[in-house]
Amino acid sequence: MKQILWTAGLIVALSGAAAPALAHHSLQSEYDINQSITLKGTVTKVDWVNPHVYVYLDVKDDKGVVTKWAVTTLPPGNLRRGGLTRDLLGYGETVSILAFRARDGANLAFLRTITFADGHKLEIWLGDATKENP
């Protein structure tokens, strides 16, 4: 069963002159939507902090060489309202992460989906759910 809960509708309310900072930074300024990457590795740390939650990952290649990656997502408040807690982000688990790479070439990406070993998924993303394929 799919359950769609709309708790939005607050953008108008926050567009007032001195509403608290509407946003942190432009995703466009840091990440490339055309550079998707799938990272398979072990979650070594979850930084449950503002302004963005970070998930750190050790990714091992075919030769056993480990590369460290950081994957960032929405603020903790957004995740919390979505039912997530930090312990649900896979610390210590092997996961597959779909994300979009940082423009500066760092081992940094913006999260879209975490898929866990048992098959369950957390998609934390952007968009209008009524416009899946515009």
Place this chain on the structure above:
Amino acid sequence: MTKHLVVAGAALLLAGSPALAQRGRAGGAGAEANAAAAAKPTPRAADGHPDLTGLWAGGAEPVKALAPGESTRILFPVRTGPDDKRIFDEMDRAAKERQAAEPNKPPYKPELMEKVQLLSDKRQFNDPSFYCKPLGVPRMGPPSQVVQSPGLVVLLYQGRNTFRTIPTDGRAHNADADWTWNGDSVGRWDGDTFVIDTTKLVEDSWLGADGWFHSNKMHVVERLTRKGDTLTWSATVDDPVVFTKPWEMTPRTLRLNPNAKALLEEDPPCLEQDGPHIVTDDHH
């Protein structure tokens, strides 16, 4: 079961978001809900003044955590589909449209407009709140919770776990106070309106993300008015160094959290890690 959840959008990328869920909209269902809440009796303290005490933030329903192994989809609302490759651009465009449509901008002196624009264009490197510094008074807006007692009103803000203590015993400003982000405040009642007078505000804060800087001569007068189960916050900002006249900020009306057991949640710490990776001047 996969849940589809569209999160409260305005909080995106916001380091702490006070009073989100109960904030009334300017029109539509929010205005109706505000009117219904305002029609309720206004509680009064022993001294006869309205009692502002209450939680003015958070949702009526407690946040439910997902079960381990449960899938979910959390979408921050953007006016395009999740697979649209323009989705990052769309976020910036929508935010700029909202800002351009903002009718109430601070009345800067003409010779300072160029500086405001420069700061705004490079906000990702200039905005103090971007790098986890406090929003400060008055950018922090209305409180998330008020605790009113004789001689003292305590204001709590969920964002950055912030507090302010406002004396109401008739004292004058503290001449020895240092300049701070929330300044030196004293409170008084003007009829049924609680008036907070704040001085000694550091010039490090901004009044909004559009490069709205100010001087340390800024003087802020906030007003809190309770009608029924609504709380309306407004502020007058005077800064003779940068403004041509005092600026009336756009008032905001909050509704009391109807859940008597609801508690203000701790805001996680702020640790900015993106600045070094920003490679363009794109901004919201």
